[in-house]
Amino acid sequence: MATVKLLSDDELSPEARAIFDDIRKTRQSEFVNNFWRALAHDPKTLGRTWESLKQVMAPGVLEPKVKEMLYVAVSIAHGCTYCIHSHTAGARAKGMTDQEYAEMVAIVGMAAETNRLVTALGVPVDDVFLIDSARGGGQDL
Amino acid sequence: MATVKLLSDDELSPEARAIFDDIRKTRQSEFVNNFWRALAHDPKTLGRTWESLKQVMAPGVLEPKVKEMLYVAVSIAHGCTYCIHSHTAGARAKGMTDQEYAEMVAIVGMAAETNRLVTALGVPVDDVFLIDSARGGGQDL
Amino acid sequence: MATVKLLSDDELSPEARAIFDDIRKTRQSEFVNNFWRALAHDPKTLGRTWESLKQVMAPGVLEPKVKEMLYVAVSIAHGCTYCIHSHTAGARAKGMTDQEYAEMVAIVGMAAETNRLVTALGVPVDDVFLIDSARGGGQDL
Amino acid sequence: MATVKLLSDDELSPEARAIFDDIRKTRQSEFVNNFWRALAHDPKTLGRTWESLKQVMAPGVLEPKVKEMLYVAVSIAHGCTYCIHSHTAGARAKGMTDQEYAEMVAIVGMAAETNRLVTALGVPVDDVFLIDSARGGGQDL
Amino acid sequence: MATVKLLSDDELSPEARAIFDDIRKTRQSEFVNNFWRALAHDPKTLGRTWESLKQVMAPGVLEPKVKEMLYVAVSIAHGCTYCIHSHTAGARAKGMTDQEYAEMVAIVGMAAETNRLVTALGVPVDDVFLIDSARGGGQDL
Amino acid sequence: MATVKLLSDDELSPEARAIFDDIRKTRQSEFVNNFWRALAHDPKTLGRTWESLKQVMAPGVLEPKVKEMLYVAVSIAHGCTYCIHSHTAGARAKGMTDQEYAEMVAIVGMAAETNRLVTALGVPVDDVFLIDSARGGGQDL
Numbered sequence: 001m002a003t004v005k006l007l008s009d010d011e012l013s014p015e016a017r018a019i020f021d022d023i024r025k026t027r028q029s030e031f032v033n034n035f036w037r038a039l040a041h042d043p044k045t046l047g048r049t050w051e052s053l054k055q056v057m058a059p060g061v062l063e064p065k066v067k068e069m070l071y072v073a074v075s076i077a078h079g080c081t082y083c084i085h086s087h088t089a090g091a092r093a094k095g096m097t098d099q100e101y102a103e104m105v106a107i108v109g110m111a112a113e114t115n116r117l118v119t120a121l122g123v124p125v126d127d128v129f130l131i132d133s134a135r136g137g138g139q140d141l
Numbered sequence: 142m143a144t145v146k147l148l149s150d151d152e153l154s155p156e157a158r159a160i161f162d163d164i165r166k167t168r169q170s171e172f173v174n175n176f177w178r179a180l181a182h183d184p185k186t187l188g189r190t191w192e193s194l195k196q197v198m199a200p201g202v203l204e205p206k207v208k209e210m211l212y213v214a215v216s217i218a219h220g221c222t223y224c225i226h227s228h229t230a231g232a233r234a235k236g237m238t239d240q241e242y243a244e245m246v247a248i249v250g251m252a253a254e255t256n257r258l259v260t261a262l263g264v265p266v267d268d269v270f271l272i273d274s275a276r277g278g279g280q281d282l
Numbered sequence: 283m284a285t286v287k288l289l290s291d292d293e294l295s296p297e298a299r300a301i302f303d304d305i306r307k308t309r310q311s312e313f314v315n316n317f318w319r320a321l322a323h324d325p326k327t328l329g330r331t332w333e334s335l336k337q338v339m340a341p342g343v344l345e346p347k348v349k350e351m352l353y354v355a356v357s358i359a360h361g362c363t364y365c366i367h368s369h370t371a372g373a374r375a376k377g378m379t380d381q382e383y384a385e386m387v388a389i390v391g392m393a394a395e396t397n398r399l400v401t402a403l404g405v406p407v408d409d410v411f412l413i414d415s416a417r418g419g420g421q422d423l
Numbered sequence: 424m425a426t427v428k429l430l431s432d433d434e435l436s437p438e439a440r441a442i443f444d445d446i447r448k449t450r451q452s453e454f455v456n457n458f459w460r461a462l463a464h465d466p467k468t469l470g471r472t473w474e475s476l477k478q479v480m481a482p483g484v485l486e487p488k489v490k491e492m493l494y495v496a497v498s499i500a501h502g503c504t505y506c507i508h509s510h511t512a513g514a515r516a517k518g519m520t521d522q523e524y525a526e527m528v529a530i531v532g533m534a535a536e537t538n539r540l541v542t543a544l545g546v547p548v549d550d551v552f553l554i555d556s557a558r559g560g561g562q563d564l
Numbered sequence: 565m566a567t568v569k570l571l572s573d574d575e576l577s578p579e580a581r582a583i584f585d586d587i588r589k590t591r592q593s594e595f596v597n598n599f600w601r602a603l604a605h606d607p608k609t610l611g612r613t614w615e616s617l618k619q620v621m622a623p624g625v626l627e628p629k630v631k632e633m634l635y636v637a638v639s640i641a642h643g644c645t646y647c648i649h650s651h652t653a654g655a656r657a658k659g660m661t662d663q664e665y666a667e668m669v670a671i672v673g674m675a676a677e678t679n680r681l682v683t684a685l686g687v688p689v690d691d692v693f694l695i696d697s698a699r700g701g702g703q704d705l
Numbered sequence: 706m707a708t709v710k711l712l713s714d715d716e717l718s719p720e721a722r723a724i725f726d727d728i729r730k731t732r733q734s735e736f737v738n739n740f741w742r743a744l745a746h747d748p749k750t751l752g753r754t755w756e757s758l759k760q761v762m763a764p765g766v767l768e769p770k771v772k773e774m775l776y777v778a779v780s781i782a783h784g785c786t787y788c789i790h791s792h793t794a795g796a797r798a799k800g801m802t803d804q805e806y807a808e809m810v811a812i813v814g815m816a817a818e819t820n821r822l823v824t825a826l827g828v829p830v831d832d833v834f835l836i837d838s839a840r841g842g843g844q845d846l
Contacts, residue, residue, distance in 0.1 A: 001263050001830060001835060002262055003263045003648065004836065006264075006265075034265055035255070038259075038263075038264045041662065044760065045666060045669070049254070052254075052757065053251060053255070056244075056248055057248075060240070060244050061241050061244060069207075070210065070211060070214050070245055070252070071252045073215050073218075074214050074252035074256065074680075076215075076402045077214075077218030077398065079501070079503070080256040080257075080259055080643070081266065081404065082264050083252070083256050084402065084426065085266045085271070085424070085426060086270050087252075088270075088426045099201070100202050102467075102468065103197075103202060103208070104211055105403065105468070106465070106468045107197055107211045107212055108211065108215050108399075109398050109399040109472075110212075110395065111228075112219065112394040113190070113193075113391040115221040116219075116221075116359065116390050116391050116394040117180065117387060118176055118179075118223045119366065120366065120387045120390055120391070121144055121180070122143040122145075122179075123175045123176050123223050124142065125222065125223050125227070125706060126175050129226040129227050129230045130706060131708065131710060142363070142367070142548060142553060145554065183387070186384065186387070189475055189479075193471055193475065196467065197471075213684075217684045220783070222683075222686065222706070225686065226686065226706070226708060229708045239746065243746065243749075246681060246747070247747070247749075247750045249681075250680050250681040250754075251677065253677050253679065254673040254676050255673070256676065257641065257673050257676040257779075258669060260640050261636075261648065261669045261673070262669065263649065272426065272427065272428055283545050283689060283694060283786070283790070284544055285543065285544055285545045285695065286695065287695055315551070315552075316547055316548075317537070317541055320545075321540065323807065324810070327540075327810070330616055331536070331537065331540065331814075334533060334536075334612055337608065337612055338533040339530075342522070342526050343520065344526045348489055348492075349530055351493065352492065352530045352531065353530055355493050355496045355500075356499075356530070356531050357534055357538055359501055360534075360539075360542075362538040362539075362541055362784070364546050364547070365537060367552040368548070368549070368552050369534075379484065381483075381484045382485055385479075385483045385485050386493055388479045389479055389480075389490055392475060392476060392479040392494075393493070393498055393506065393510075394497060395472070395475075396472065396476070396506060397497065397498055397503040399468075399472065400458055400506055401501075403425055403462070404425040404426045404427075404461075405429075405457045405458050405461045405505045406429075406505070407457075407504065407505050407508045407509070407565060408457050410454065410456070410512070411511075413566065413567065413568065495825075499821055502642070502643045504824075507824070508567060521605065525605065525608075525609065528606070528825045529606070531821050531822075531825055532609075532818040532819070532825070535820065536815065536817050537814070539781055539813050539814050539817040540810060542781050543777075543810045543813055544810065566827040566828060595833065597831045597834075598828045598831050599822075599823055602823075602826040602828045603826070609822075613818070613819065617815060617819070620812055621812075625804045625805050625808060626805055626808045630771055631812055633775065634774065634816070635815075635816045637778045638779070638781075638782050638817060639820055641778075641779050641782030642782055642816075642817065644820040644823055645830065646823045647816070647819060647823055649835070653833070661766065663765070663766045667767045670761045671761055671772055671775045671779070672775065674757060674758060674761040674762075675779035675783075675788070676783065677757075678758070678788060679780055679788050681744065682743075682785055682788055685707055685743040686706050686708045686743075687740050687787050688706065688787070689787050693738075
């Protein structure tokens with residue numbers, strides 16, 4: 001039930017094909033998932049999104065599986081079924097255990113509950129949670 | 142701008158006071174933040190929420206700072222200013238570095254973008270992301 | 283911090299003034315809250331919204347305070363601070379007790395938690411929750 | 424399309440089985456819906472969620488059907504299809520009439536509309552909607 | 565997977581039938597889509613919603629296709645699959661080209677990303693973006 | 706109430722300074738708003754976001770003011786006060802009239818209402834709104 005046709009490999013424009021080549025090379029896999037096949041109608045957004053994702057999800061200071069779990073957590077809060085499935089699979093592929101998954105899901109649920117309790121009650125932010133602009137960034141809270 | 146008065150220590154019911162005592166003992170700090178002072182009007186919800194939070198945020202398989210970061214990510218997606226401030230401070234207190242914070246924020250933004258692109262295009266979930274019920278849980282994706 | 287100026291009574295167009303007159307007459311109060319003063323730049327939307335609200339919140343089969351509580355619950359989930367404050371005050375004015383308020387807030391929080399747990403896990407709807415189109419409306423579930 | 428396998432009765436751990444027993448006993452029904460079968464992978468979250476739900480939805484000052492309707496209203500705003508179906512069925516089972524349902528749906532829609540109008544215009548909260556901390560709780564607004 | 569039965573033409577009440585007649589006459593088409601068939605159980609909400617939609621989507625200063633695109637953008641952010649499909653089709657019917665669609669989708673994604681970055685960082689509104697109440701409306705920013 | 710300190714010009718890293726230079730040059734204005742000053746702690750995300758925004762908001766087939774209005778519409782649905790203010794000001798600067806603004810706000814509110822009505826009722830997508838994969842893209846609906 002898509003609003004655009006998913007493009008098969010032989011329907012790609014040359015620009016989209018070049019990006020698919022990079023996706024395959026980067027992931028070292030022939031498989032290109034539906035998200036990119038839907039975006040492929042617009043090579044500009046396809047390319048920008050792929051480059052941004054590569055930058056954001058590249059090896060950094062957070063573990064790859066933690067990065068995927070943060071991605072899943074946001075996708076749950078936004079109600080994106082596709083993203084939940086693809087990034088939960090991604091987190092598992094990067095080593096997330098069943099126990100880690102269970103802890104993550106519990107945190108997402110708990111955060112949702114306290115988020116709404118706080119919003120209901122209109123709780124003002126405690127001074128201690130504010131950064132002290134004189135100290136520069138709040139890193140030492 | 143709250144919908145209930147924040148209760149000071151000497152306005153607490155005995156039930157609420159007992160929970161505040163446990164908050165202070167568990168956190169080894171005299172400070173009790175505004176969220177609990179707003180919830181204190183309803184000792185039942187105060188107690189259940191505190192017990193749930195203790196269970197969910199207790200030491201487990203995920204690092205404490207990662208747990209706080211997942212909490213922040215969800216709070217951003219739900220737009221809860223108080224929760225963003227309190228759990229960002231919490232993550233920093235548990236060791237989140239500026240670089241880890243920067244990576245988390247970038248992931249939250251990126252997830253928001255692809256969540257909405259996917260939703261706009263109505264992308265169907267790839268079969269490969271579905272769990273195989275015969276295999277029991279999808280752990281090996 | 284509004285995106286439009288709040289209009290005072292003497293800045294109203296004749297169309298907006300007529301609607302303010304009806305608000306005052308219907309509510310039997312001189313006070314007109316900021317929402318209407320912001321909407322007053324656009325008499326067409328002001329008029330349609332006021333007429334719709336009168337219809338939706340008119341005496342019906344649900345108690346007036348229950349109607350306001352449903353309004354608050356949705357406003358919390360949408361994160362609308364103004365609406366939370368105005369309709370919480372409205373529910374109190376229509377008889378919502380502190381205990382009813384506490385129960386409502388607890389339900390909103392709990393629903394938020396299970397909403398996100400369900401979404402995380404992608405739980406399929408049980409057949410028993412589906413309406414049987416042959417029976418016509420699902421009323422007897 | 425779940426991210427975990429739904430557990431059948433004979434796949435439950437002893438801890439999960441004990442909670443299913445309590446669900447069946449409390450509800451006086453053999454039927455256990457999919458939500459609990461998905462949560463059953465994590466007996467700790469299963470148990471905590473069930474205990475919380477029992478507390479929150481227990482007989483109180485609000486009518487059982489009103490509690491379910493508040494649950495539905497929040498679930499609509501969060502876009503949780505499963506929760507909308509299960510709690511709409513629950514509200515009907517507890518006596519919600521078609522007319523009450525129609526009024527609730529109309530309120531949810533109207534709240535969504537004014538929530539977004541208010542947010543668009545950035546309407547500041549009227550002083551009269553604020554609690555007077557000197558009076559303690561805002562009950563008499 | 566609806567919570568109410570979709571009503572066919574011969575199941576309509578006289579009030580609902582009159583509104584369906586106006587929908588058909590206004591749109592100059594026999595086709596009445598499922599939204600109205602679900603709403604038809606409640607002729608009051610059916611009638612109010614149809615009248616409101618006619619007013620809001622009537623020819624005005626914005627192009628009809630732009631109006632539909634704004635409708636789609638909001639529907640994506642709210643995660644309403646039905647609305648995304650119906651209004652994307654509507655925008656196409658009113659002349660939205662593939663390139664315009666691609667630009668709109670890219671903007672929705674980008675807005676989602678910066679919305680969440682801003683919320684994460686708690687960025688305060690610059691004075692220059694505030695309306696100057698002395699000048700009356702901020703039109704000249 | 707930010708979670709990071711807003712950086713002044715003389716606190717910028719060389720990488721961030723280069724991006725601020727491009728912002729100033731592109732916009733032909735010395736003014737750099739708070740969003741960029743908050744992002745400046747992370748030059749990588751600052752740079753990527755600025756480049757993405759330049760691409761997405763560059764002159765295209767949609768009018769610049771329409772692009773800003775789509776941005777505002779999404780920001781309202783996500784409840785981002787900062788973004789609502791900055792892009793409403795942006796749309797006005799690009800020519801959005803008061804009447805166009807009023808029409809946009811009315812559409813956002815109406816979409817929110819029908820989004821939630823549709824979600825409440827679980828309305829299934831009509832076949833006519835689905836793209837015909839044989840025809841390739843649904844452009845001719």
